[in-house]
Amino acid sequence: MAKLTTGEVIAKSLTANGVDTVFGIPGAHMYDFNDALAREEGIRFIHTRHEQGAAYMAYGYARTSNKAGVYTVVPGPGLLNSGAALCTAYGANAPVMCITGNIMSHLIGQGRGQLHELPDHLGTLKGLTKWADRINHPTEAGETMAEAFRQMNSQRRGPVGIEAPWDVFGMSAEVSDPVKTTALPPPTPDPESIAAAAELIAAAKNPMIMVGGGAWGATAEVGELARLLQAPVTAHRQGKGVMPEDDDLALLPPAAWKFWPECDLLIGIGSRLELQHFRWRWFPEGIKTLRIDIDPTEFVRLKPDQGVVADAAQGTRALIEALKGKIDPPADRSAEYRALSKAASEALTSVQPQQGYLEVIRDVLPRDGFFVEEVSQVGFTARMCFEVYEPGQYVTCAYQDNLGFGFNTALGVKVANPDKAVISISGDGGFMFGVQELATAKQHGINVVAVVFNNSAYGNVRRDQQTVYDSRLIGADLENPDFVALAESFGVKGIKATDPAELRAALEEALAANAPVVIEVPVERGSDGSPWPFIHPAPPSQ
Structure with a gap:
């Protein structure tokens, strides 16, 4: 146990969870936290010229480092200025953490017109993130930060928000040192769902694999499944690179569109299937859809013929194992796909x-x-x-x-x-x-x-x-x-x-x-x- 301020607990929680860079702009509500950051060894603070810039930089950092992208801004206008980047992090399932303040604790909700006051500051933050909470006392800070990291990194990842009232950042109490937070384990693939998915694949003649940002950790599995089926792999934005796009089985969207009329099974892995449902907006007659996604709500939003709730790598691996002995090795189709790619490239x-x-x-x-x-x-x-x-x-x-x-x-x-x-x-x-x-x-x-x-x-x-x-x-x-x-x-x-x-x-x-x-x-x-x-x-x- 040690006597620490709320700001110090937050800073030490960042360090305990591997954060070494924070983006932001200091401000009056945040001074005690800013000072704690300045005293925390191993954290680099990069100050920007606009709150929007701080949040976007945190997003870019998170998307390409597999670490938390953390930024700090003042409440009210500072939070709102960073809102576009939080929307982006939410849409892209990026582990971004916003640390902000609020007005003095005894004035929250009174509508007194305090500096940077919003009618419902925490509600605004919750509306832009996967999860958000307020720290009301230093004894809450450690567990609230632990939950923030847990929520940010578990299941379908996303941005989180932490706020504390102006007077709480500098408040101190006897607390335990923060420790690294462990994410919740992903759901285990359901054997019956995997078996049903394997039957769907075994019946298909021209499957196509569509990958999204949820498949980043499944590059080896996606490649193995594609070769097992001799199925082309395509992506629109987030999934680009899951299959190297100079691979013989990779099709950029214009080439994939030329294959699409013959497709009889769409296999979505970690993808919202935006390309097919919202961009192409036309489905071949009789086509089936199989989806592997860590978020079960995806199967409500776009109901597939068969869904597998799982981490992309684990779900795809289980599917590969279930297909062994169920399908005969198909003929090599790489020449067919290279021809599609060449024609699309020339058209572009x-x-x-x-x-x-x-x-x-x-x-x-x-x-x-x-x-x-x-x-x-x-x-x-x-x-x-x-x-x-x-x-x-x-x-x-x-x-x-x-x-x-x-x-x-x-x-x-x-x-x-x-x-x-x-x-x-x-x-x-x-x-x-x-x-x-x-x-x-x-x-x-x-x-x-x-x-x-x-x-x-x-x-x-x-x-x-x-x-x-x-x-x-x-x-x-x-x-x-x-x-x-x-x-x-x-x-x-x-x-x-x-x-x-x-x-x-x-x-x-x-x-x-x-x-x-x-x-x-x-x-x-x-x-x-x-x-x-x-x-x-x-x-x-x-």
Whole structure:
């Protein structure tokens, strides 16, 4: 037992659970906690220029380190400013922890108009996270933090929130030292469900495997199942890299779409099946669906013919074992899938200039590097044609598709992976949401290469207004700064690249510099080829 403040218990809980980096901005409500962090050995504090940046960096750190991404902000406006990143972490099942404050404990709920007061601060935090709670006294702090880590890392992972009133952070009491928290074990695959799933597979002639972010820990099992069945594997965003996308059995979505009309069994592993249900929106007649997912509510949301509640690796392994002796070894179909991939790749060359620039980025980015997309014309296209070789190398905002995600998140990715190349892509609109974090990159030596495709517009908005609303443009066109000069004003190197060849040279120079770099790529307004026919293709009969 030792006499510790609430802030000290929280800081020591972070250390006990392997946290070595915290992102954030100090503030009055948080001073006692900030001071505890400053005194806690082994924790690096990276301060940002906006709360949104702190939370996105925590997200990028979490998604690519398999560790908790922790950030701290003041309550009220600070929490709300970070809300977009919490939405993203929730949608992507990322282990992000928000540590925030509240007004003085005796004033909570009184509506007195205190600094940073919200009508229901804890309720707001709960609405943005998987789990959240308040620490009311230092004697509660250790167990509340333990539960936060348990909730964050157990079953379907997700963001959690911790708040404490202003006066509680500095309050002290005799407490036990925090210890590492163990996550709850995943559910054991049900033998009857596995047997039924194996029967479904044995009856199929053309199965397809769809993987999502829940399959990151099942790369070996997914590969083995694919080869056992000679089934193609595809992914949309989160699952990219679970099967290396240069593997003969891997199909990028446009190639998978060409196989889709012949598919008679869709095997979803750790995936919401967004690609098939919400993007393709057409199912072959008589097709069956099998899903392996750790979250049983997924089978209510999209009911499969057979569901297996399990961790992706354990569930897939059990399925492989159940199939032994039940199916004959199928013929090698790799030539068939390579032909589909080649035809799709050739068709995608029509989406210019995006495809040409993405081909250059893929060539220059090392095989173990990280690519951070953002909602943009280039980002949409990347989902269709950018090859990824390991889980987590393609960092995405999942279904939130929020502007301002890319560059800020890439900074967190680089902090987690200082020895790996990190390239972020943004449109001009999205990059301006977080441009202030160039100062953070410079101050903390976070060497991200940010490629800004400047088409002087919110490009997708502009295209929709032109094609659907008879060219009645409102809020679509943008007047932008000189991005090279802007970067240089922050002390960051800026380069302009006007074609793929120049982008190649700029990327090679930027990666060799081992420093923060901004590369501006001017694109004529309205000239971007539409990637949407490849994302939402028409049914084969049309």
